[in-house]
Amino acid sequence: MKVAILMSTYNGEKYLKEQIESLQKQTFKNWELFIRDDGSTDNTVPIINRLQRQDSRIHFMHDEKVQLRPMKSFLYLLSKVSADYYFFCDQDDYWLSEKLDSMLKRGKLDKPQLVYCGLKCVDQNLKPLKNDFENMMGTIWDYSRFIGNDMPGCVMMFNSKLRDIVISSTKNYEGIVMHDWWIALIAQTFGTIEFLNKKLILYRQHGNNSIGAGKNGSLIEKILQRGVIKKQKNLVYQTYNQSLVFYNTFKDQLTENDKVFLKDYINSPNKGLIYRNSLFKKYNLRGTSTIRLLAYKTLFVFNLNNILKDSK
Structure with a gap:
């Protein structure tokens, strides 16, 4: 069984090492991490190069394109990597040690499948925040997914059959809101979606988030x-x-x-x-x-x- 974790980075030097360490602490060890950088100007690339030399499971996907932004960058990675199961990984979160193992136990390969878990909002120091966003996981189903999305990419696991539909059909990015939402719509229409009601990610909120949980408060x-x-x-x-x-x-x-x-x-x-x-x-x-x-x-x-x- 091949498990691919896909990460797109951009100026992520502050939290990148800690996030990758959380992957290395997973109870499930047989994974590979594929990283694509989107034109960082800080120390992100040297950090990736150093970690790649230290861990053979880490692969730096070099390409000449920059500033693709998250959607195109993650879909580019998805098109270049073959695996049985896929996980999207942000550069600044922290995965609890049982995330991979818990989600893979729900995995099936016979038809397109997506499994997603819960998350816990935390501050830059991984201390819990009061944010209603974390309670929105698992609240949408069926056609409601066309008017809302309750799963950021970092909570997803999906199989090769779903990946193949995404890659073969997504030729034009115009009109797609985000890669995670688009994949959720495809899974809803042509496969199955299962919510694993466990908070398996510390979802870090800070000033440099590309996309986050929004402002704290009610x-x-x-x-x-x-x-x-x-x-x-x-x-x-x-x-x-x-x-x-x-x-x-x-x-x-x-x-x-x-x-x-x-x-x-x-x-x-x-x-x-x-x-x-x-x-x-x-x-x-x-x-x-x-x-x-x-x-x-x-x-x-x-x-x-x-x-x-x-x-x-």
């Missing part, structure tokens, strides 16, 4: 922060656009039920308020929380056309 406090409405409008635009790209990519492979849902969703701008509102009940669309769903639904029902027009 959902009410977050809603009252400046710029939240703009972010929610952007989410409505992104999810609509990503669903359109997904339909156009896979329309010849979709089941009839999936086609009907996506057509109903994609045709929403041409319909009225009652139609858009009814979609949420018809397909049991849920969010990671009641408040988040309410914000999304309100904007989608009453302001979808303006959001799509303004975002062009």
Whole structure:
């Protein structure tokens, strides 16, 4: 069984060594780490080179492209590495020692499969933070994944069959929000998804996060922060656009039920308020929380056309 851990780095010198040490402390030892750097200007590359010399399981994937950003960088790695199971790894988190072993025990190779675990939000010193983000894992399923995502890439494990669909179908990155969300949609549609309700990652929050759990505090406090409405409008635009790209990519492979849902969703701008509102009940669309769903639904029902027009 070949297990590949994929890591994309960028100016990660501060926490990189500690993260890789957490991989080396895993109870499951038969893994390989493949690292691609996205043009770091700090000591990230020398750290990788040193660790690679010390541990034969670590591989530095050299290429001339820089500034691909996380989505393209992780998908590039995925296209270059063959394995039975894949894990995405951020440069600044910390994996608990049983993460690989616990997740691999749920693995199957007979059909496309994705397993994801929980996480614990921590500060830069790995001390626990109060952040509602960690409680959003495992809260979305079925068609609700088209309007929200409850799994960052670092909590994922997926098999070779799912990887092959992702690589063979993802030719154009336009419209894809993030690699993890795109893979979750493919797994939901063509395979299986299982949530392992264990917090197996310390998800470090600090000023240099590329993507993180957002501001600390309650959902009410977050809603009252400046710029939240703009972010929610952007989410409505992104999810609509990503669903359109997904339909156009896979329309010849979709089941009839999936086609009907996506057509109903994609045709929403041409319909009225009652139609858009009814979609949420018809397909049991849920969010990671009641408040988040309410914000999304309100904007989608009453302001979808303006959001799509303004975002062009």
